[in-house]
Amino acid sequence: xxxxxxPKPIVERLVLYKRILxxxxxxxVPHIHSHGLAAQANNSAVQVRHDMMTIxxxxxxxxxxxxxxxxxxxxxxxxxxxxxxxxxTGIGNLGRAILTYFSAKHPYLxxxxxxxxxxxxxxxVTGGCRCFPMKDMHRIITEQDARIAIITVPERSAQHVADxxxxxxxxxxxxxxxxxLNVPDHIIVEQVDITMxxxxxxxxxx
Amino acid sequence: xxxxxxPKPIVERLVLYKRILxxxxxxxVPHIHSHGLAAQANNSAVQVRHDMMTIxxxxxxxxxxxxxxxxxxxxxxxxxxxxxxxxxTGIGNLGRAILTYFSAKHPYLxxxxxxxxxxxxxxxVTGGCRCFPMKDMHRIITEQDARIAIITVPERSAQHVADxxxxxxxxxxxxxxxxxLNVPDHIIVEQVDITMxxxxxxxxxx
DNA sequence: GCCTGTGAAGCTATTCACAGCT
DNA sequence: AGCTGTGAATAGCTTCACAGGC
Numbered sequence: 001x002x003x004x005x006x007p008k009p010i011v012e013r014l015v016l017y018k019r020i021l022x023x024x025x026x027x028x029v030p031h032i033h034s035h036g037l038a039a040q041a042n043n044s045a046v047q048v049r050h051d052m053m054t055i056x057x058x059x060x061x062x063x064x065x066x067x068x069x070x071x072x073x074x075x076x077x078x079x080x081x082x083x084x085x086x087x088x089t090g091i092g093n094l095g096r097a098i099l100t101y102f103s104a105k106h107p108y109l110x111x112x113x114x115x116x117x118x119x120x121x122x123x124x125v126t127g128g129c130r131c132f133p134m135k136d137m138h139r140i141i142t143e144q145d146a147r148i149a150i151i152t153v154p155e156r157s158a159q160h161v162a163d164x165x166x167x168x169x170x171x172x173x174x175x176x177x178x179x180x181l182n183v184p185d186h187i188i189v190e191q192v193d194i195t196m197x198x199x200x201x202x203x204x205x206x
Numbered sequence: 207x208x209x210x211x212x213p214k215p216i217v218e219r220l221v222l223y224k225r226i227l228x229x230x231x232x233x234x235v236p237h238i239h240s241h242g243l244a245a246q247a248n249n250s251a252v253q254v255r256h257d258m259m260t261i262x263x264x265x266x267x268x269x270x271x272x273x274x275x276x277x278x279x280x281x282x283x284x285x286x287x288x289x290x291x292x293x294x295t296g297i298g299n300l301g302r303a304i305l306t307y308f309s310a311k312h313p314y315l316x317x318x319x320x321x322x323x324x325x326x327x328x329x330x331v332t333g334g335c336r337c338f339p340m341k342d343m344h345r346i347i348t349e350q351d352a353r354i355a356i357i358t359v360p361e362r363s364a365q366h367v368a369d370x371x372x373x374x375x376x377x378x379x380x381x382x383x384x385x386x387l388n389v390p391d392h393i394i395v396e397q398v399d400i401t402m403x404x405x406x407x408x409x410x411x412x
Numbered sequence: 413g414c415c416t417g418t419g420a421a422g423c424t425a426t427t428c429a430c431a432g433c434t
Numbered sequence: 435a436g437c438t439g440t441g442a443a444t445a446g447c448t449t450c451a452c453a454g455g456c
Contacts, residue, residue, distance in 0.1 A: 005410075006409070007446075007447075008406070008410075009446095009447070009448095010447090011405075011406050011409055011410070012402060012406060015401075015402045015405045015406065016386065016402070019384065019385075033414095033415070033416090034415080034416070035415090040386065041386060042386045042388075043448095044448085044449075045415095045416095046448080046449065046450080047447095047448070047449080049416065049417065049418085050417090050418085050447095050448080050449095052416090052417085053417070053418070058416080058417075059415090059416065059417095060415085060416080060455090060456080061414080061415040061416050061417095061454090061455055061456050062414095062415075062416095062455090062456055063415095064415075064416080065416095077409075078405055078408065078409050079408065079409075080408065080409075080412045084404075084408040086404065092303070093299065093302055093303030093306055093307070094300070094303040094307070096299055096303075097298070097299030097300040097302075097303050098400065100299050101299070101300070101400075106401060106404075109401070109404050109405070109408065147408075147411055148404065148407050148408060148411065150404075171411035171412075172407040172408075172410065172411040173407075174400070174403055174404060174407060178225065179225070180222070180246065180247060180248045182248075188407060188410050188411055190403045190406060190407055192398060192400065192403065194304065194307075194380070194398065195221075195312060195315070196218060196221045196222070197380055197396045197398065198290075198292065198312075198315050198354065198356075198380060199217075199221045199284055199315065200214070200217055200218060200221065200396060201354050201378040201379075201380060201394060201396055202284070202285070202286065202290040202315065202353075202354060202378075203212075203217055203283075203284050203285075203286075204211075204214075204217075204378065204394050205353055205354065205377035205378040205394055206286045206377075213424075213425075215424095215425070215426095216425090239436095239437070239438090240437080240438070241437090249426095250426085250427075251437095251438095252426080252427065252428080253425095253426070253427080255438065255439065255440085256425095256426080256427095256439090256440085258438090258439085259439070259440075264438080264439075265437090265438065265439095266433090266434085266437085266438080267432090267433055267434055267436080267437040267438050267439095268433090268434060268436095268437075268438095269437095270437075270438080271438095
């Protein structure tokens with residue numbers, strides 16, 4: 001099957017659709033029209049239909065899209081074969097927030113280990129996730145076959161941590177440190193930059 | 207002066223450039239070439255030069271861009287006249303992380319108040335920012351002339367809080383709740399969606 | 413009649429190619 | 435020779451317009 005790469009913005013919207021659809025499932029709604037989905041996702045019906053085209057999903061004129069089917073389809077497109085194991089580095093306020101948030105919430109995005117060198121944190125369990133010292137990173141990442149890493153360490157150590165992660169075979173990184181990481185091309189980095197978003201808001205709200 | 211609106215992606219890069227340049231300032235580097243800036247920002251020299259074009263900044267062939275000047279220029283483009291006062295709603299782990307992170311770090315992005323209804327949190331000061339009960343929101347936002355709001359309340363109350371914020375005259379919202387907010391067109395919303403980014407990483411890392 | 417599916421057009425952002433300067 | 439500035443070309447994404455079906 002030709003697993004052609006879906007463009008970034010469409011992937012983002014698919015994730016959103018999936019979430020909306022899962023809500024609908026919970027409410028027992030069986031079908032939804034492109035307009036309805038668009039309204040909830042804050043975009044246009046045409047865009048929804050185009051997105052459906054790119055994942056080759058097709059609804060019916062009368063009922064629109066089948067909620068259960070579509071959830072399955074999107075999950076199929078997004079998920080790979082194996083579960084996505086993740087690790088987190090740096091248990092500050094933010095790291096803790098993420099660990100707590102994720103506990104048992106997202107079945108196939110599994111946080112399997114956290115790392116911090118603070119002796120007060122090592123071996124503590126937060127949100128169902130145990131903290132190990134940084135020096136065990138390579139070993140545990142390999143053992144667990146973790147592919148995604150979350151960086152919530154202070155800015156000054158972020159690049160070093162990234163280097164170790166790459167060396168340990170991590171495939172992609174979610175980086176909260178406000179600096180662009182220097183990594184090989186095959187590593188995918190997503191930046192979460194709160195200050196940048198705020199400056200953006202400050203700029204556009206006038 | 208024709209203050210023409212700068213496109214979103216360029217604003218994002220300008221914020222990044224500014225940060226890099228401020229680092230250079232601290233190191234006492236007086237000039238930088240487009241290539242140098244591009245290397246640190248992980249993009250191309252042409253793009254840097256184009257971005258400079260859009261803010262009408264011009265360097266010299268020999269030395270490149272003047273670090274101090276450029277910082278000033280970018281700040282001028284990004285900042286409005288008045289300081290940008292912000293408020294935060296919802297002091298959970300994440301809210302606390304942001305409050306602590308921002309304390310005294312960003313002079314012109316000023317967090318002036320936080321809101322939560324938990325009696326154990328009201329009147330507590332976190333990161334230099336006092337917590338008020340939600341019912342005071344409208345009054346304090348007006349008094350302080352706050353224009354930016356950060357939503358870190360649980361998903362189920364996010365829309366309600368957004369409604370109150372809009373009603374109180376907030377101009378833009380940074381939303382951490384994983385659902386698209388329904389707000390009037392003139393309100394600007396930036397979404398920070400950690401789960402979405404992780405799903406995106408999961409998808410693209412294969 | 414209102415829905416979906418879809419090629420075409422339009423728009424935005426990035427990259428190319430090169431002129432001019434020092 | 436290597437840099438900046440910049441119009442032209444390309445690529446990527448979104449919107450338009452409409453064909454076809456229930």
